[in-house]
Amino acid sequence: MQWNAWGVAAGNKPLSPAVGTLLSQAFGVQVSDGGRPSEDAVILRDSTLTADHVAGLGELVGAANVATDKSARLLRAGGKSTFDLLRRRSTDPQNAPDAVLFPADHDEVVAVLQYCSANRIAVVPFGGGTSVVGGVDPERGGSDAAIALDLRRLNSLSAIDPISGTARMGAGLTGPQAEELLGAHGLSIGHFPQSFQFASIGGFAATRSSGQASAGYGRFDDMVAHLKVATPRGTIELGKPPASAAGPDLRELFVGSEGAFGVITEVTLRVHPVAERTDYQAWSFPDFTTGAAALRAVVQAGVAPTVLRLSDEAESGVNLAMADKAGGAAVTSGCLAITTFEGTAAHVASRAAEASAILTENGGTALGADPARQWEHGRFNAPYMRDALLDSGVLCETLETATTWSNLGTLRGAVTAALSEALTGQGTPPLVLCHISHTYPTGASLYFTVICAQKDDPIAQWTVAKRAASDAMVGNGGTITHHHAVGSDHRPWMTAEVGDLGVEILRAVKNVVDPAGILNPGKLIP
Numbered sequence: 001m002q003w004n005a006w007g008v009a010a011g012n013k014p015l016s017p018a019v020g021t022l023l024s025q026a027f028g029v030q031v032s033d034g035g036r037p038s039e040d041a042v043i044l045r046d047s048t049l050t051a052d053h054v055a056g057l058g059e060l061v062g063a064a065n066v067a068t069d070k071s072a073r074l075l076r077a078g079g080k081s082t083f084d085l086l087r088r089r090s091t092d093p094q095n096a097p098d099a100v101l102f103p104a105d106h107d108e109v110v111a112v113l114q115y116c117s118a119n120r121i122a123v124v125p126f127g128g129g130t131s132v133v134g135g136v137d138p139e140r141g142g143s144d145a146a147i148a149l150d151l152r153r154l155n156s157l158s159a160i161d162p163i164s165g166t167a168r169m170g171a172g173l174t175g176p177q178a179e180e181l182l183g184a185h186g187l188s189i190g191h192f193p194q195s196f197q198f199a200s201i202g203g204f205a206a207t208r209s210s211g212q213a214s215a216g217y218g219r220f221d222d223m224v225a226h227l228k229v230a231t232p233r234g235t236i237e238l239g240k241p242p243a244s245a246a247g248p249d250l251r252e253l254f255v256g257s258e259g260a261f262g263v264i265t266e267v268t269l270r271v272h273p274v275a276e277r278t279d280y281q282a283w284s285f286p287d288f289t290t291g292a293a294a295l296r297a298v299v300q301a302g303v304a305p306t307v308l309r310l311s312d313e314a315e316s317g318v319n320l321a322m323a324d325k326a327g328g329a330a331v332t333s334g335c336l337a338i339t340t341f342e343g344t345a346a347h348v349a350s351r352a353a354e355a356s357a358i359l360t361e362n363g364g365t366a367l368g369a370d371p372a373r374q375w376e377h378g379r380f381n382a383p384y385m386r387d388a389l390l391d392s393g394v395l396c397e398t399l400e401t402a403t404t405w406s407n408l409g410t411l412r413g414a415v416t417a418a419l420s421e422a423l424t425g426q427g428t429p430p431l432v433l434c435h436i437s438h439t440y441p442t443g444a445s446l447y448f449t450v451i452c453a454q455k456d457d458p459i460a461q462w463t464v465a466k467r468a469a470s471d472a473m474v475g476n477g478g479t480i481t482h483h484h485a486v487g488s489d490h491r492p493w494m495t496a497e498v499g500d501l502g503v504e505i506l507r508a509v510k511n512v513v514d515p516a517g518i519l520n521p522g523k524l525i526p
């Protein structure tokens with residue numbers, strides 16, 4: 001992962017001429033390479049970890065697995081939100097973890113947590129570092145120093161139960177590593193968030209991630225059968241598959257706990273055979289309301305496509321404007337929807353036929369397989385474009401929420417209006433694009449992409465817009481986050497989400513498992 005951009009350098013791509021034209025027409029900006037500062041020009045605040053503590057931690061994980069050099073610290077200075085990427089471009093002094101540790105196994109993680117608890121050192125669990133909510137910010141809280149605990153060495157597939165359909169995996173495995181190990185046994189998780197290539201199994205569990213195939217395989221939290229967690233108080237193992245009525249499900253307390261309650265070291269997941277076949281079909285709808293009603297009809301009929309998404313008019317229009325001639329336009333008016341179906345040939349055929357009938361009845365026009373295949377082909381490339389847009393003086397960020405079907409239109413309208421007003425009020429009218437990418441019988445998520453010209457201080461500019469959008473979400477029946485998690489960025493809205501008593505319960509749990517308050521300070525819990 002690049003320290004100042006998404007992904008690997010080989011994936012960086014200049015903006016296409018079509019995008020350049022769009023940017024100059026919409027925002028009056030010209031494509032440029034931005035002149036990002038080099039690593040040498042970036043200044044990190046000095047490490048406050050004492051030499052004794054560096055040596056003490058080295059005794060636990062091996063001196064070679066404690067890094068205090070600038071590159072290691074800079075790479076873990078934050079996640080990959082637009083705030084993070086803009087902060088990395090600054091030549092003012094930046095916060096960074098005081099050291100980075102690479103433990104080898106669960107027992108080393110427990111030992112590190114106990115040492116840090118006794119020595120006032122905050123610990124920020126670090127998976128892929130793809131958080132977009134400030135989840136890996138190197139905050140010290142009340143401690144004297146903060147380390148990033150990089151879990152990449154916890155990377156084994158330690159058990160498979162093909163009869164029950166489960167696999168036990170190290171928390172540090174990235175999405176592709178996990179799929180490769182499982183693929184050798186003909187198995188797959190089916191979890192493909194846009195950050196798939198870099199995010200980790202432990203990170204998915206710690207943030208309740210949801211992937212692009214969630215309509216078929218569910219959210220990541222649905223897949224977690226068992227967790228092994230290291231806390232400063234010792235080890236806790238949770239989850240008795242297939243199900244249990246032994247009181248409240250404590251596994252749920254740790255799924256989504258964002259490193260504040262413990263470090264997830266091992267995850268046992270529900271897995272399934274690699275699909276025999278995938279069918280692709282794209283659709284066009286005259287408008288978003290009609291398309292959303294059609295998606296609802298499909299989901300409520302229990303048809304279960306693997307991927308089911310719908311872009312609104314603005315997003316479909318921008319996709320069309322951005323399509324290079326060779327790329328082919330997905331839809332020429334209205335809204336584009338994508339469906340895919342994975343499974344055995346017979347199961348794919350029956351679900352695709354049923355979905356097709358329902359979508360057609362509800363106003364959809366079939367566009368064939370190509371636009372759906374193109375979407376799948378390019379689905380991991382979009383984050384690279386954000387860096388090129390930032391280089392060119394364009395602000396670009398995404399945010400997401402969810403609500404019931406009956407409230408979807410109200411929430412979409414309110415968030416779009418809040419973003420438009422907040423940015424137009426600053427003299428930078430935005431394009432606000434939206435799609436549905438995760439569906440449930442009772443409702444759906446809304447995923448917004450916001451693009452506008454940058455002001456002199458884009459961090460302050462986006463802070464105003466993000467606050468307005470977040471207020472609009474919680475004020476209009478939405479959740480503050482459907483899958484990006486809370487981190488530090490959404491923490492101010494947690495009381496609105498779970499209430500005062502809910503916050504007290506979270507604090508009480510934290511006091512039990514982390515009495516010294518070293519685990520990921522400043523995240524999740526207000």
Ligand SMILES: Cc1cc2nc3c(=O)[nH]c(=O)nc-3n(C[C@H](O)[C@H](O)[C@H](O)COP(=O)(O)OP(=O)(O)OC[C@H]3O[C@@H](n4cnc5c(N)ncnc54)[C@H](O)[C@@H]3O)c2cc1C
Binds near residue numbers: 151206207259
């Ligand atoms: C371009 C882009 C696209 C994205 N697309 C999606 C998407 O489609 N769906 C989606 O759900 N999310 C998406 N995200 C958000 C992000 O990828 C997810 O939140 C992901 O689950 C984070 O995994 P990670 O391994 O990178 O975790 P990190 O970023 O390293 O950490 C995230 C949080 O979890 C904690 N944590 C990490 N590992 C552990 C562990 N083992 N034990 C305890 N706590 C831990 C961290 O301390 C932090 O609070 C996207 C992000 C980007 C930048």
